[in-house]
Amino acid sequence: MSRVLVLYYSTYGHIETMANAVAEGARGTGATVDIKRVPETAPAEVAKNAHFKLDQQAPEARVDELESYDAIIIGAPTRYGRMPSQMASFLDQTGGLWARGALNGKVGGAFTSTATQHGGQETTLFSIITNLLHFGMTVVGLPYSFQGQMTMDEIVGCSPYGASTIAGGKGERRPSQLELDGARHQGELIAKTANKLFG
Template sequence: MSTQILVLYYSAYGHIETMAYAIAEGAKQTGANVQVKRVPETVPQEVAKQNGFKLNQVAPIADPKELANYDAIVLGTGTRFGRISTQMANFLDRTGGLWAKGSLIGKVGAVFTCSGTQHAGQELTNLCLITNLLHYGMVIVGCPFSFHGLSKIDEVTGGTPYGASTIAGPDNSRPVSQNEIEGGEFFGNHIAQITNKLTRF
């Protein structure tokens, strides 16, 4: 059977959504079966509209119970003052049953994020997500510097060794850059390769 990977995200303005599909594309290149899903929005729809949220995202809503069905789970959310979004936190807070049963122990976990500016808590947010995965007993996969885009200094760009990232701009108008897309694809491919090796045993 092919490796089963879930890319699970929360995206207010579409940047994390774009990265989720880039990561999924990279993982699919290895032959993995990849599902892209999102966590529920907790902001009232009228408030979300007033604040320009991207409400036409096609990814289905995930159920916490289904996480146990995957060999690898990749979590993505925007940074909130160096922390994760309330929407992602709310979803993860509903996984206590999985934790109690040890359902995610030994599975692969990885993370990605987005911030408004270059120095706005990306690495800390990724580490906050990783903390959740460690409590589940998961095997953490980061983004190695063999992705040379992590070392670029000729442009403003996301990308961290703790997980892929992108920059939305202060007004959320900056599109995901080519380097960030390539970083997402590389990251997804790397996650899937590690998962393939682990699931052979």
């Protein structure tokens, strides 16, 4: 079976929760799944004063590890409609992998979180997906096989470009069951695709 990396950055824990759901979906296919986070680049005092969630269990990833995976699923919250600098800084260090074509043909996907329904979920997903395409990866989103994203009965994240959650302006809202189901569904689809290609 394939090896899958769920690579994330989470400021307040919403993306950390989504990452665990993505990994759960991927593991259900028999794939070997690791969850790792990118390093925090904000000064320690800033992170502490802004109440960042600094006690996350996932180990920090290294750039040189990426090529050992068959699929990489990247999650990050939005910053003004794009990925945050922490994730961008990590991906900016992958020039050597790109130059060697080390990620060509691998499978990738993206997931995100925003404070509001219209806070840039899709543009943030595309800011991640752009990197995956430059790496030569095959991108798998969250198709309408996940019908939950069509609901009008509750506020919900998710789009065909990737799973997502809405955190609230003060981070008070946690990922809903439906949003977690979307994350699991996307993780499952990506791992199934990787299993077919590399399993």
